[in-house]
Amino acid sequence: MHEGPMAQPVFIDTHAHLDAAAFDADRHAMHLRARAAGVSTCVIPAVTAANFDTVRVLAHAQHDAYALGIHPLYALDASEDDVLQLDVALHTYRHDPRLVAVGEIGLDGFVPELNTPAALAQQQRLYKVQLRLAQQHQLPVILHVRRSADRLLKGLRDTPVVGGIAHAFNGSLQQAQAFIALGFKLGFGGALTYARALQLRRLATELPLSALVLETDAPDIPPHWLYATAEQRAAGQPQGRNEPAELPRVAQVLAELRGIPLDVLAAATSANARQALPRLQ
Numbered sequence: 435m436h437e438g439p440m441a442q443p444v445f446i447d448t449h450a451h452l453d454a455a456a457f458d459a460d461r462h463a464m465h466l467r468a469r470a471a472g473v474s475t476c477v478i479p480a481v482t483a484a485n486f487d488t489v490r491v492l493a494h495a496q497h498d499a500y501a502l503g504i505h506p507l508y509a510l511d512a513s514e515d516d517v518l519q520l521d522v523a524l525h526t527y528r529h530d531p532r533l534v535a536v537g538e539i540g541l542d543g544f545v546p547e548l549n550t551p552a553a554l555a556q557q558q559r560l561y562k563v564q565l566r567l568a569q570q571h572q573l574p575v576i577l578h579v580r581r582s583a584d585r586l587l588k589g590l591r592d593t594p595v596v597g598g599i600a601h602a603f604n605g606s607l608q609q610a611q612a613f614i615a616l617g618f619k620l621g622f623g624g625a626l627t628y629a630r631a632l633q634l635r636r637l638a639t640e641l642p643l644s645a646l647v648l649e650t651d652a653p654d655i656p657p658h659w660l661y662a663t664a665e666q667r668a669a670g671q672p673q674g675r676n677e678p679a680e681l682p683r684v685a686q687v688l689a690e691l692r693g694i695p696l697d698v699l700a701a702a703t704s705a706n707a708r709q710a711l712p713r714l715q
């Protein structure tokens with residue numbers, strides 16, 4: 435009797451900034467490591483109009499997916515022309531199956547320079563106009579949520595979109611449920627690998643499996659096994675670089691927290707990602 439090898443679980447990294455300079459030296463090797471680890475697809479979100487072409491070309495070269503949008507951290511630099519470029523790109527590439535969302539958009543309530551009254555107003559304007567574009571182009575959105583969940587939810591109620599992903603989610607259970615009610619999935623990644631992240635771990639365990647998608651946010655949010663402490667950094671060690679190949683190990687932590695097999699988590703979160711971003715193959 436012949437038994438084949440166990441099928442390797444397949445994962446989707448729903449948020450990876452693979453165009454980042456941190457990958458310039460070994461981008462292709464990083465891509466191959468991801469595939470070898472079972473990460474079948476990465477979603478590469480743009481952050482400014484200046485990298486719209488880069489993320490699109492990279493997604494095609496690597497058989498990944500991409501999103502187009504202006505990140506709130508770039509809100510102060512964004513002009514009317516950038517918004518126009520977004521509209522044009524969403525129109526030009528509307529039949530591109532690798533264009534899966536408007537993103538990364540949202541609101542940042544953490545960075546001090548972005549939380550002056552004028553900067554907040556600019557963030558809100560940019561968020562609102564991008565929600566309208568997502569609405570017009572019938573695309574889901576990938577949201578940056580940092581101390582901004584309630585304001586993001588209000589924006590979604592004012593300007594409803596077809597759904598999407600609240601990326602690197604770290605809000606309350608109530609806020610999570612509000613996103614879910616609006617057709618969103620919640621992105622979890624390296625942050626939940628820290629034993630001290632009690633609230634986040636509880637959230638990732640208590641939410642229905644149908645609400646979760648996986649992400650690395652590479653090159654950021656290193657899991658604990660890559661994290662360099664302040665002491666190590668003071669001694670000259672650089673902060674660990676995250677990459678999509680880490681996703682299965684992050685998923686293993688989540689599977690253990692939830693008490694389910696890894697392959698069940700992989701299958702469910704991949705299906706959830708396709709539900710949130712229907713153009714994902």
Ligand SMILES: [Zn+2]
Pocket residue numbers: 449451479538651
């Ligand atoms: Zn991001």
